[in-house]
Amino acid sequence: MDVQRLELLRELADRGSVTAVALATHRTPSAVSQQLKVLEREAGLPLTQRQGRGLVLTSAGRALARSATDIAVSLAKATALWDEFRNQASGEVSLVTFPTAGQMLLPGVIKHLGPGLVLNCADEDPELSDFPAFTAEYDIVLAHSMSGQLSWAGRGLRVVPLMTEPLDVGLPVGHPLAGRAWVAPRDLIGETWIGVTDGYPFERILHAIEQEAGARLSMSHRFADLALIESFVIAGLGIALVPRYTSGRGQPGRLVLTPLRGIESERQIVALMRPDRAERLAVRTVIEALRREASQVQQSHAAT
């Protein structure tokens, strides 16, 4: 029962193909296949099964892969303890984010990171992305979900809530509602909306508004990029739901954010991690920095 081999099985469970595992672990597919074969012989019963041209785990294989995760976690815990002992958060940490969260949090985080800790960031369009899948590739995945709704529970991932960001109604200067301290769903009937592509949390809130107001909303466009949506709103082509902390940066003063009452209108920004990676000291350090930065952003907005 070699740990390395078990790790390979776990990777197979995460990535779904021998080739992907080989790529991720800097090996040839042949090597992976051979090691899995040895593991299977040691285990005493089939762990994998051919399906089409691919390979899937048997129930036994999944069970063993779960155990492999436990081992990986306790191994990571041990090395983290060791790093604490020497108090140095070693190594590199990789991170993916969706654009707005990255813009809001990452610059501040990277500035306050100690030396010897390298944070490699990347961004990924949220519309077409399966956030949990990225945890195989990156140490930390910044994702968003509706409040209360844990879309990715039960996959065995570590979920750390970072902040909840209100979603306001974005209005152009001069709009009839632009002077109001807040608006209710019924105020919004008859407006033209700039929508976002499917899969966004915004979507559900719009439906909730429709439900509450008792009328359908007219949706004129569908964009993924926030800056694009904002420019349309500013141009008077419609109104939109926009995240409070990350809106209006491009053209300050020309977009009016108005809170929406009567509906819980917010998105939750969380960090997703594979449990073993979550234990690494370097990763935990970054997570801590993210939480500090998030609460700071929230406070600075509450003050104004």
Next chain:
Amino acid sequence: MDVQRLELLRELADRGSVTAVALATHRTPSAVSQQLKVLEREAGLPLTQRQGRGLVLTSAGRALARSATDIAVSLAKATALWDEFRNQASGEVSLVTFPTAGQMLLPGVIKHLGPGLVLNCADEDPELSDFPAFTAEYDIVLAHSMSGQLSWAGRGLRVVPLMTEPLDVGLPVGHPLAGRAWVAPRDLIGETWIGVTDGYPFERILHAIEQEAGARLSMSHRFADLALIESFVIAGLGIALVPRYTSGRGQPGRLVLTPLRGIESERQIVALMRPDRAERLAVRTVIEALRREASQVQQSHAAT
């Protein structure tokens, strides 16, 4: 941070010398030394330190060895889960016992053990033995202690209580006290005692009797072997404290066991294990059998 190397460090912590580790792991001392050197280089700071002609762990080394134990435990847990999955308790289990407990429990345990599980037993004289030290060599160590008093707490060992066995006063047939249902400490003043060698739990009870009765006891001999003590008692050379469930087998009917009241007179029989070994399915199975057997012995004596 290789697991095998960490395991070696852990063994060093347990056994205290490179040679001992080499012997236990079927390697040459050279191999052990080399691997420890590699580990030290990986760890980044000294783990061992020469002391005299031996080698001791630094505080850093001890810390890392502790982590290594955690890893070993979770690894053992995983393989145990796997064995459960295939429901077969694989492999061999080694056990040491002091003579009386072995005589009382082991035959019954071995009889009811399933196939494919081999139990290797050995006995060790309890007088000169440091029970915890045997956990390095054997999977299960049967040890005894005074009730309530955990002589071997805090060493990071798993302790499973098996039974508490009363210690009665052994009298020869025809002794003035032999007809009594029970005796109190004051009844025992003036008797000549057959003692046991130092370190035995018996010792403390004798002291307690002295304290309670307010008089010193005269001790004529000191033996380790129970059968020898019994034969002296039967010969009328003195009386002795003997464990209730394992006495009088050699010459039935010639030794009278009389309960001692007014003093807690019992010994606790426990199983000692290294935490990682305690997780193995085969080991857990044996422990379960031991507990069953122990409670059965206790019940059968309570019935008479």
Next chain:
DNA sequence: ACGTCCATGTAGACAGACTAAACAGTTCAT
């Protein structure tokens, strides 16, 4: 039927952990 995508065999190269033997320091006895 073809090329493409998989996983898997086979042969050989390479790395790393081992043994054997010589070495160096400490302890203890004579």
Next chain:
DNA sequence: ATGAACTGTTTAGTCTGTCTACATGGACGT
């Protein structure tokens, strides 16, 4: 004081095991 016996370490060389490179054999889509 000196040698014998014990530590752990170094060196050189062997060997096991994991890797790569290349070839093979199915499964899918066109």
